[in-house]
Amino acid sequence: MKVLGNIHISARGSLSLLSAPILLAACSSSSASTTSPPSNQPVTITLSGWTSSPVEAQLLTKDLAGFSKKYPNIHVDYRPISGSGSNYESILRTRFVAGDAPDVIYVNNGGESSTFIANNDLIPLNSYIKSTNFSIKDFYSSSLSLFEKGGNIYGIPKDQSPLALFYNTSMFAKAGITHPPTTWSQLATDVKLLTNPSQHIYGLINSVQEPRWAEFLYQAGGGVMNSSMTKFTLTSPASIKGYTYFVDLYKNGYATVPTTVGATWGGQAFGMGKAAMVLSGNWLIPFLNQTYPSIHYNTAVLPSGPANNLSLTFPVAYGITKDSKHPSAAWKLISYLTSQSGMTRWMKLGLALPTRQSLVSLPYYKQHPVTQGLLSQLPHSIAWTFPPGFVQFSSTTMVDQTTLAIENKETPKQALINMQNGGQSILNSNNG
Amino acid sequence: MTLPAVLVLFLFTLGPALYAFYLSFFSWSLLNQMHYVGLSNFTYIFTSHLFWTAVWNTASFAFIVVPSQTFVALVIAVLLNQNLPARGFLRLAFFFPAVSSSAVISIIFMWIYNKFGVLNGFLAILGIHGPNWLANPLFALKSIMIMNIWTTSGYFMVVFLSGLQAIPQNIYDAAEMDGANAWKRFSKITVPLLKPTTFFVVVMGVIGTLQMFDQSFILSGGTGGPLHSTTTLVLLIYQYIFSYGKVGYGAAVTVILFAFTMIATLIVNRWLGKSIEY
Numbered sequence: 001m002k003v004l005g006n007i008h009i010s011a012r013g014s015l016s017l018l019s020a021p022i023l024l025a026a027c028s029s030s031s032a033s034t035t036s037p038p039s040n041q042p043v044t045i046t047l048s049g050w051t052s053s054p055v056e057a058q059l060l061t062k063d064l065a066g067f068s069k070k071y072p073n074i075h076v077d078y079r080p081i082s083g084s085g086s087n088y089e090s091i092l093r094t095r096f097v098a099g100d101a102p103d104v105i106y107v108n109n110g111g112e113s114s115t116f117i118a119n120n121d122l123i124p125l126n127s128y129i130k131s132t133n134f135s136i137k138d139f140y141s142s143s144l145s146l147f148e149k150g151g152n153i154y155g156i157p158k159d160q161s162p163l164a165l166f167y168n169t170s171m172f173a174k175a176g177i178t179h180p181p182t183t184w185s186q187l188a189t190d191v192k193l194l195t196n197p198s199q200h201i202y203g204l205i206n207s208v209q210e211p212r213w214a215e216f217l218y219q220a221g222g223g224v225m226n227s228s229m230t231k232f233t234l235t236s237p238a239s240i241k242g243y244t245y246f247v248d249l250y251k252n253g254y255a256t257v258p259t260t261v262g263a264t265w266g267g268q269a270f271g272m273g274k275a276a277m278v279l280s281g282n283w284l285i286p287f288l289n290q291t292y293p294s295i296h297y298n299t300a301v302l303p304s305g306p307a308n309n310l311s312l313t314f315p316v317a318y319g320i321t322k323d324s325k326h327p328s329a330a331w332k333l334i335s336y337l338t339s340q341s342g343m344t345r346w347m348k349l350g351l352a353l354p355t356r357q358s359l360v361s362l363p364y365y366k367q368h369p370v371t372q373g374l375l376s377q378l379p380h381s382i383a384w385t386f387p388p389g390f391v392q393f394s395s396t397t398m399v400d401q402t403t404l405a406i407e408n409k410e411t412p413k414q415a416l417i418n419m420q421n422g423g424q425s426i427l428n429s430n431n432g
Numbered sequence: 433m434t435l436p437a438v439l440v441l442f443l444f445t446l447g448p449a450l451y452a453f454y455l456s457f458f459s460w461s462l463l464n465q466m467h468y469v470g471l472s473n474f475t476y477i478f479t480s481h482l483f484w485t486a487v488w489n490t491a492s493f494a495f496i497v498v499p500s501q502t503f504v505a506l507v508i509a510v511l512l513n514q515n516l517p518a519r520g521f522l523r524l525a526f527f528f529p530a531v532s533s534s535a536v537i538s539i540i541f542m543w544i545y546n547k548f549g550v551l552n553g554f555l556a557i558l559g560i561h562g563p564n565w566l567a568n569p570l571f572a573l574k575s576i577m578i579m580n581i582w583t584t585s586g587y588f589m590v591v592f593l594s595g596l597q598a599i600p601q602n603i604y605d606a607a608e609m610d611g612a613n614a615w616k617r618f619s620k621i622t623v624p625l626l627k628p629t630t631f632f633v634v635v636m637g638v639i640g641t642l643q644m645f646d647q648s649f650i651l652s653g654g655t656g657g658p659l660h661s662t663t664t665l666v667l668l669i670y671q672y673i674f675s676y677g678k679v680g681y682g683a684a685v686t687v688i689l690f691a692f693t694m695i696a697t698l699i700v701n702r703w704l705g706k707s708i709e710y
Contacts, residue, residue: 090674093463093674093677096462096463115677119461121463257567260547260567261547262549389677392676395675396655400657404659
């Protein structure tokens with residue numbers, strides 16, 4: 001605003017010159033733009049994302065009111081897509097098919113970003129970043145890299161959350177444990193002390209989806225795939241070691257899946273007081289505040305394995321779709337929401353953690369010390385992703401194999417071999 | 433006069449159905465450019481373990497649910513066709529699930545089937561340690577079967593009731609005069625004369641069960657789990673097209689499901705579809 005004002009005063013004539021290329025690009029598909037005056041043309045852009053809770057939609061609407069004050073000519077039509085899980089992507093895909101995708105969308109991790117980028121559904125933002133001097137260096141490279149390909153940036157990470165260890169402080173005190181486990185062996189001892197099957201209380205409750213066990217592979221020095229994602233590395237000795245440690249927690253009866261205690265997800269089991277520990281992200285905090293306010297808990301970084309204490313993080317970005325007719329207006333919205341001040345406003349809502357490194361020291365976090373474990377985990381986390389075409393594999397094959405392993409119907413090694421073969425054959429067929 | 437109706441039929445029913453046939457020969461992820469792949473979608477589907485699991489789940493669902501719901505609906509209809517006290521209330525009570533949304537019913541049953549839910553609470557009184565119904569691959573599909581029978585029986589009960597009331601009373605009177613007892617009257621008059629109604633109920637039941645989707649989707653959280661034990665053919669179609677970005681596979685399963693449904697309907701037609709002679 002300030003910059004624009006200066007131009008306006010100092011060089012009145014050059015204003016239209018300056019904004020002409022941007023507007024031309026914005027309206028390239030409509031022939032009317034050549035005849036109508038280029039400036040002050042009101043445009044409408046749509047923004048779609050999922051909503052973690054009705055609160056998120058309310059808060060974003062409020063934040064968007066500030067945007068329309070700043071840019072009165074850009075009207076933002078916020079159309080959240082409700083529903084959980086993959087519902088958002090399913091609906092979004094149908095919008096792309098109809099050629100009517102929203103201008104700005106939430107781009108998810110876990111293989112969604114790579115799929116959208118590979119299909120050229122998002123436009124590169126490099127020119128906008130450059131022309132508006134948008135500071136990109138402040139972003140965690142782990143989260144930004146998820147939305148980068150071949151030197152192009154396709155999304156600006158709006159927030160993220162790593163998985164950290166949530167632990168029930170009253171249960172810990174009752175069991176005489178003074179601090180959260182910092183190593184695998186401490187974790188193994190603690191889950192044993194905290195488990196009480198007759199009361200349906202378990203040391204650790206988590207579903208067996210891949211992002212709840214992949215960190216154990218990294219912590220042992222292994223991993224799911226190599227860094228360039230051209231090969232699966234599930235059967236390396238370190239990966240087997242990490243996976244076996246995870247499976248053993250369940251096989252020994254000190255960890256279990258949420259349905260065992262009548263919960264639908266680990267966070268709910270934790271809120272019900274059935275789990276002494278759960279690996280979860282920042283989203284659990286508002287859920288506990290709203291649904292289980294009486295639970296006493298804290299967060300900590302994940303216990304270290306033989307190699308490190310790496311965790312997974314889940315960055316979400318704003319991207320501009322190829323269908324957008326007003327990409328420069330869309331960019332204004334993205335830069336408004338993800339700028340230093342925009343992200344600060346968003347972080348104060350407590351729904352997620354920043355993707356800008358400079359914001360981890362916000363006063364907000366001093367006032368909310370429960371986020372400390374999550375914040376400390378941030379630098380030690382890898383963004384969760386897959387190459388395109390792995391949704392079925394990650395959401396069913398990996399879950400099924402791990403279910404068989406924890407139920408002792410298959411050895412951990414055999415489960416990993418099956419996953420390795422399944423994943424590798426998808427990779428080969430994608431390349432072939 | 434019929435033009436608007438034909439147009440709507442083409443636009444929203446026949447058109448999409450034909451398009452599904454067309455898509456089954458293409459590889460497409462919804463997001464990329466589609467390209468022709470011949471019959472390879474069908475080759476993949478027929479050699480896919482998951483497809484046969486879905487076929488087995490769907491077939492066993494139909495085989496158990498259709499006879500059960502037909503039988504239960506018939507029995508309730510015959511009972512409620514008598515002069516019972518509070519007949520209206522009972523009819524309403526049995527019909528109620530049919531007018532409720534299946535999503536709502538599924539969510540209620542998630543509570544009933546919860547590890548510490550209503551059902552296991554009752555079983556505990558009887559000293560039975562109930563399983564984790566929806567999380568156990570052995571019980572998950574059976575739980576949905578029970579729920580489905582409960583939900584649809586009320587609807588088919590109403591259909592049977594209307595069929596029962598179309599049977600002339602004088603046939604019963606004559607039979608009674610000849611000394612036929614209640615069971616004889618039921619098995620020799622009611623059941624044969626209800627055949628057109630039964631035909632309708634069985635055909636609708638077969639089509640409905642072969643297309644079961646919503647209950648599996650909600651009770652398994654969209655996954656068809658645990659361990660694919662609740663993956664039905666339609667759920668698989670949905671997953672292929674909307675979740676996994678394999679439109680061709682989903683379209684191929686759609687074509688196969690169409691064939692299955694047609695064969696099943698033809699068999700039922702041969703068996704029950706003949707006109708009845710008084």
